[in-house]
Amino acid sequence: MADKQGDLVQGTLDMLILKTVALEPIHGYGIAVRIEQVSNRVFKVNAGSLFVALQRLNRAGFIRSEWKASENNRRAKYYALTEYGRKRLASETRDWGRQVSAIAKILEAT
């Protein structure tokens, strides 16, 4: 059971996935683990949300997938960022930054 803090803000999972696959081609489990590690286990990624998001991003053309052998010689589907996805990530990051600083200003003002 993910507690309240572990819930991702609506729509941010897509951005986190894009950021994660931007570093190198990576399989689903790897994405989940990395998001958890990097966030110091603030976020916990549910398999259902993860794979729905992957399918959506794949269909939208932001990422592409490829079956490859994994580190322990199992076949796994690896996801990599497309050029289109890279642009998307950049714009989303920019928007996110703007929103966060705006929210911060509002919170500081009160």
Next chain:
Amino acid sequence: MSWLRSFASGLRALFRKEQVDRELDEELSGFLEMASEEKVKGGMDHQGALREVRLERGSLGVTKEVVGTSGWESFVLSLWQDLRFAGRTLRKNPGFATVVILTMALGVGANTGIFTVVNAVVLKPLPYPDSDRLLTLWERSRSDGLDSTVAPSNFYDWRAQNRSFAKMAAIDPYPDFILNGTGEAQRLSGADVTGDFFSLLGTRMGLGRDFLAEEDRPGQNHVVILSYGTWQRYFSGRPDILRQAVTLNGAAYSVVGVLPRDFSFVSKAADYQARNQFDLFRPMALPVPPPEWMRGTHPLCVLARMRPGVTLQQAQADLAGIAANLERLYPNQDKEKGIAAVPLGQHVVADVRGALLTLLAAVGLLLLITSANIANLVLTRATARGQEIALRAALGASLARISRQLMTESLVLTAAGGLLGLLLVYASVPALVRHLPPDLPRKAEIAVDGRVLIFTGVVALAAGFLFGLTPIFHARGSLRLGGRGVAGGRSRLRSSLVVGQVAMALVLLAGAGLMAKSLWRLLEVPPGFRTEHVLTARLSLPPQYTNGFKFGTGMHRAISAFQRRLLDRVRAIPGVQSAAFAAYLPLSGVDNSWSFEIEGRPPKPPGESDEVNYRPVGPGYFETMSIPVSRGRGFTAADNEDGPLVIAINESMARTFWGAADPIGQRVSFSEDKWRTIVGIVGDVHHQGLDLKAAPEMYLPYAQAPNVEARPTIVLRTSVDPLNIAIPLQKVVAEIDRTVPIDRVATMQDLVTNSAEQPRFRTAVILTFSLLALFVASIGLYGVMSQVVSQRTQEFGIRMALGATRGGVLLSVIGQAAKLIGIGIALGLTGAALLSQTIARLLYGVAPLDGVTFAGVTALLVIVGLAAVYVPARRAAKCDPMWSLRYE
């Protein structure tokens, strides 16, 4: 193009479902194992690790389900499931499915059929480019508001002076041509048109070319354009017909063009002396400018095409200015005359539009009644399926999901029924067109087209949606109440459906009753002449009979001689009792009227004249047609070219112009210096239609007519079946002169019947609809009362056990039904009373609120309705109390 990728991968998921599933399985199990390996490394046993992962990350099955249903294709998949499920359910219950599909096919088919006609005749744009800019122009008399055809000189001035029209063309429908040299002499119906007639319509020739401007000049116009049908029939579709000489009326013409196969001149038959299609066209070749006498004769129909951007109001204002100018310049002929401009499409269907829309409304009511029946059936089934639905709800199906499933079932039935209805219509269009009244405009365009398909689809879907809602309401009710039925609510819904059916059926019956009574009244009108045992046929006299004729000179001797010879031979045919000639036959759609003056009365002011119908007839006509001569005498052989000029008038004319005075011996004259003495008064005849009042008429001896009537109709009174005389008559005509074509061979009875074809057709259609409605509504009543009886069986058992009689039970059931019928009738009568005003224009001799009709159809409905409920009521009365108490 991300939607394209989404679409493509969705399609892949649909069509490569197994592979996509396998990949997802592999990916997810990989995920599970990687996660659990992590745990095992941390010291857990394998099973425990798997359980832990499932807890942390959610179950694989659910994940798979969630991923699988996240794309758009999953909607398609579940729809497919629903469709298959619907198909299975309906196959298990073929009786239900068949009844619903057939009922639906009936409702949708009838609607589509009528719409196909309405679409072609009223709704479709005319078959010409930019047809909304086409107008017809008429001379409108300001004193009586009537429109009339146009004088050539007026047409010439309108065309020269207007600023609103890109083109203005005229058509003169009178010329007839006798085609010689292709076997038997053939009479072709022709029209003279101004040179730009076809370019105004936007018609391109199928073969050859349009008329040239120089061919539209006097003396240059020996060229013709043939209709496609004429080209095929008389010239076997030979392409070398172009520029070949053909002999028409004894003169050489060359064919310059052939119209395309699909050309049809959209027109109202009444404007063109009962002709609406022409075999050939010739340039009119109006003299430039037309001589002044052409302002006093009015043969032309005028078409105009508005310039782009010009509105109807602007065009009308422009024409009003021209009319005022002409009135000032020509006070004698154009006094009190305006110009009426009517869009061509509106003008052509003005007479039939109301009737067709009425039929469409009637067939719409029929559809509502059939839909109500289907709703009732579906509801009965929904009751039976209550448990299944409750079970599905208990297993977790949402109301939305169940509703979708139920709606899918209804729509599958609808689609099947609608498709069947459409196929029926598609197959029956040729038969439908044959049974339509012959003078219905635009009949040739009737076909199932895109609009019809859309109409059928919308109607069927709307009907399916409506009756698909009823089981959903029912399912909602039963789910809320935990699976047990809600008998009260359901039977209220069913009862209101039946009340509605009864009401709508009564509206239709009332409409049909009014129309039937009106038709009966119409056919009862005495036409003023004998209709039994009379044969008529039209002859066309070639130019050798009419050459050298000048207006008023009475060069009839050649025609008279021909007529005398023919009559002598015809009267000798066994079975012929008498025979005579007439120029204009009653109810034939052919007519003429002339203005005249009465001797000794002051001349009329300019712009006004007395005008009556004008009928040249031969000796023996009144006797042959049994038109009574009430005073004076009829015509004899002595009333010929050499005899004193005489006329006979009908009673209407005597009343209108002489009142109580005696017209016999009075003299009248046409615009010539000859006085004609009235020698007889004859009975009134309904010449233009049984529904129209007999008009004032004057009869002249054929041989004394001031004009030449080159198309005499021969009338024969026979002692045998008149059609038996048709062949001998044709033989005799051919023996006397091979170059005289004979056509329109018909009995007088046929002409009378045809004249009432429009009211007969609409009455037949609405009568059929209303009887179907009555039938369907009584089935609805029967169904509801059967249901009521089976619900109340226990109650009846108890009542009878407590001493109620069978009669009492019977009455109680019938009483319940009578209440429904009563409410329905009250609503129906109110509706009928409100709606009957809208068909007042279609009625003849019967008031829209005709009490006898309303009472009659109400009685019919009561009798049929009670008969329908008598069966279930008797079943209730017959049931065994012991058995019915155990009944559940």
